[in-house]
Amino acid sequence: MSASYFRYWGKACKDNGQKGADYHLLPYHCLDVAAVGWFLLDEDNPLTRNLAEFLDIAPGQLRKIFTFSLMLHDLGKFASAFQNLAEFTNNRLIRNQPRAGYDSRQARHDRLGYFFWLMASRGRRLNGADIGLSQVDIGQVTPALDSLNVLLDVVFGHHGYPIDWGSQPKMMKDYCHESDVDAACEFIRDCAGLINVAWPEQKLVDKEWLARLRQVSWHLSGIAILSDWIGSDTTFFEYQTGGMTLAEYWPQAKEKALRALAATELIKPVKVQPFLSVQEHFGFEPTPLQTWAESVPLTSGPQLFILEDVTGAGKTEAALALTHRLLQQGEAGGFYFGLPTMATSNAMFARVAEHYRQMLSVDGSIPSIVLAHGAREMNDHFSEALTAAVKTDSAYTDGEETASLYCNQWLADSRKKALLAAVGVGTIDQALMAVLPRKHQPLRLLGLHRKILIFDEVHAADSFMFELLDDLLRVHLRQGGSAILLTATLAQRQRERLCRIWQEAAGLETISLPEKNDFPLATQVTIGLGLKETSVDSRAAVSRELAVGFVHSEQECVSQILAATQRGECVVWIRNSVDDAIRAYQALVEQLESTDILTLFHSRFTLKDRKDIENRVLATFGKKSGQEERRGQILIATQVFQESLDADADLMISDLCPIDDLIQRAGRQHRHIRDQAGNRINKEKDERPAPMLLVHAPEWQEHPDADWLLSHLPNTEHVYRSPGRLWLGLQVLRQLGAIRMPGEARTLIEAVYGDHAYEWMPDALKKKEDCYFGELSGQSAQAKSQKIDWHKGYNQTSTRAWHDDNIEISTRFSDRETVQVLVLKLDPQGRPQLWAEGESHALQNSIVKLAKRRFADQLAPLPDNLKAAFEAIVQRYPPAKFLQPWLPDHDPLFGYNPIVGMAQKGSIPAEAGNSCKQG
Secondary structure, eight states: OOSGGGGOEEEEOOOTTOOSOSEEEHHHHHHHHHHHHHHHTOTTOHHHHHHHHHHTSOHHHHHHHHHHHHHTTTGGGGSHHHHTTSOOSOTTSOOOOOSSOOOTTTSOHHHHHHHHHHHHHTTTSSOGGGGTOSSOOTTSOSHHHHHHHHHHHHHHTTTSSOOOTTSOHHHHGGGOOHHHHHHHHHHHHHHHHHHTOOOOHHHHTOHHHHHHHHHHHHHHHHHHHHHHHHHTOTTTSOOOOSSOOHHHHHHHHHHHHHHHHHTSSSSSOEEEOOOOOHHHHHSSOOOHHHHHHHHSOOOSSOEEEEEEOOTTSOHHHHHHHHHHHHHHTTSOSEEEEEESSHHHHHHHHHHHHHHGGGTEEETTBOOBEEETTOOSOOBTTBBOOSSOOOOOOOOSSTTOOOHHHHHHHHHHSHHHHTTTSSEEEEEHHHHHGGGSOBTTHHHHHHHHTTEEEEESSGGGOOHHHHHHHHHHHHHHHHTTOEEEEEESSOOHHHHHHHHHHHHHHTTOSSOOOOOOOOSSEEEEEETTTEEEEEEOOOOGGGOEEEEEEEEOSHHHHHHHHHHHHHTTOOEEEEOSSHHHHHHHHHHHHHHHSOOTTEEEEOSSSOHHHHHHHHHHHHHHHBTTOOHHHHTTOEEEEOGGGTSSOOBOBSEEEEEOOOHHHHHHHHTTBSOSOBOTTSOBOOSSSOOSOOOEEEEEOOOOOSSOOTTTTTTTOHHHHHHSOOHHHHHHHHHHHHHHOEEEETTTHHHHHHHHHSTTGGGGSOHHHHHHHHHHHHHHHHHHHHHHHHSOOGGGOSSGGGSSOOBOSSSBOOSSTTSOOEEEEEEEEEOTTSOEEETTTTSTTTTGGGEEEEETTTTGGGSOOOOGGGHHHHHHHHHHSGGGGGSEEEOGGGOSSEEEETTTEEEEGGGSOGGGOOTTSOO
16 A cells, blocks of 8 residues: 555545545556456457457457556546545545646546656656566557557547547646656556556557557447446445555455446346247248248358338348347347337337347346337336446536446437347437447447347438448448348349448458349348349238329318318328428318317427327327227328338328338338228238328429429428429329339339439429439538548547537438427426426436427527526436426427427417427
8 A cells, every 4th residue: 555546536426425435546446447347358258259359369368458458547537636626534645736727628637648658658657568568668659659559549538539639748747746647657567567468569569450459449449438437336336545455456346347247238148049930939921021031041250131122021020030040140149220210219119129038038037128219118028227327426527527427328318228238229320320420439339249230211311321321331340240221112223332332341352233123122242152132022911002193282182181081081191391290280270170180290299299199190090900099080290100100091191202202101001901990800902992192292294394393392392302303203103103012113213213313304303403413422421521430440530520419410411400408397386397207217208309500599598597496407317417408388489289299389279288388
């Protein structure tokens, strides 16, 4: 205990209610975090073996190198400026007075860590022998020092993004005392002696090995972040103020780390149950696509599958069968199922949750499954525990939030936590965030390691999103992952690009492109066997012909809906914008003078209300609904309805939209086999009158003017920027008179997206198409500019800027910048409370995502007299501090209710209830 570094604190408690010591010594905290990393990089861990093999060193050697590096992660806390942030009655701790007080903006402790390393290495206070190097001079700028700096980038960046090394040492000295540097150097020496690192010295000076180390730095940084979070949990790492040397404390730290990790699923091996057959696991005869999935030969290593079949052909079960077989073969340790929207991931979550227990187990129990945006339907059969919330230390000063606060904030957002769970279901956006320079990005990437990525409706990716998907697939392949992509309407050029991406990422010299134009089609791309295309049959029950008719005004749509309800039919009208949907809802309320048979479904609801509406929609239009639930019901919805919801309308009206989206929407009309009254029947043929899809579109013009679409459906042109492509879709529908699946699927898609589609466009629309093509090119360029340069490793130079998570930037260019708004209401005493107060996941369920400029920036701020009450909410729900609070009761412009959602107050029908009240 004579070492000077035992006079520095590392963790402090400002909560008078916490028992035990007031602080935790810095060297002990550093060992706590390192002990967690020691077990996360266990030599038998597949990740450890993969990384060590890539670096051409032994797993045990990598483990020691990384553990030693982790011991230095909080080296910057030796700065006296940081030490003066807390004062204790124990006068054994240092109380030096530096020239400058602590400044979290200019010299936060993670950046100060680099200063201490610079003083130790380049300042000649340490030599190579001090850290176990016999042949390397760390005082010189050499490739060896570059390799050590990569490791320090990893551990100093443990707060979620790389540190900025740009600050001059002269300025950093202002925050430190000379004795601080001596203590830090002494600590580095003793840590090296404690862990006894066996450095691969010849490799440290090799530039090719340095390049490889930079590649694995992304995964190591994720482990560093996770280690810091878990090692900061005072539930297991209680504060210690002294009494033990490093050698005496290290075994205790490892014992505590084991207990902390045992409370999570992070180191528990996932066990795979044997795959038997689709019939055995799902209880029905397999479709042709599912038969292919359960029998196609699998190779070792990363594999790409593209499954194209009509809606209702069982693509989900086929993907799960493939996933189960890959898991059984040892190619993965879990999977993430990504859907286009929140609504679709809600629906998929229930389907996956019913099945995944037949696939995986953990220690004889079931592993966590996490819905990636907040799960309400939690019960004994599936869990989203993963790891419990850790006890939170108070922030030391502004901008210096503790690791435990970061941990709770991140894990409270189950969208993010889903990436770490053995099984995650959510939006594709959460996976795509792994390739964007955002805070905690390495943790996302780490979570996807050895996972199978399943992405549904992949055709929906726009140019911006496809660039990110391109990057994600390349990175995922390089870390040994496989991917399964599902679609009913993929253009040939998109399939070619996906196959090319995978083969280029694998480093194949000869690129094979798909040749078949059949539909349905299963495509498999492997490193060993290359590209293989297999034509499959369609299940007879989903082969269909749907006649198409056209309506040309909103009033005509309303008349068609009212007539259908008089006949006892249930109707869905899909609009292309939320504003159009609300206006249609208003029109029907005026006609019906009631909302009893009306449901409005769009994206501007809180998660709580959105899930309630989803449940109502599925109860009314879903597979289990019958005459009693369906009769005369009307749903006005936006795009949230069209993808992956297992719903069925008697009559569907759709605003004109891209042909692939229209095919998806059409798949929800007469989706299930029913009798004339709408009850499910076990027969081969539907007994209802032959369906017709009504497309709400402008009057047909062979030679339209430039405003052909804009003058009739302005919001449609704002959402879908290519009126020329919509005109081509309308043209082919008029020519064919019906949507015939699967026989004419390729005809419909290629008529709009094929190589010659532009030539068939009217001249008046080509100018807008040229502008749109320029926009797409700009979107691709913008996406490329945001991507990470993986070869540079985890450091500030790998991208132009790293961003926080406070404001969400969508991974889809078509979505504007959005803000997570926390909806509040008043309790009977007039105090603000969460919209979903008293319910599980109350915070997540009270959030609505709104366009920043159009809505969030226009919302009324909280009144001054209620701000203190909101701070009480933040105390209960710390992540609320990162959300924009909104009390509709006190907003003169905008209102909210669970029936209409967020809207301008004048646009909410009176029959829907008070716009500011719940109920």
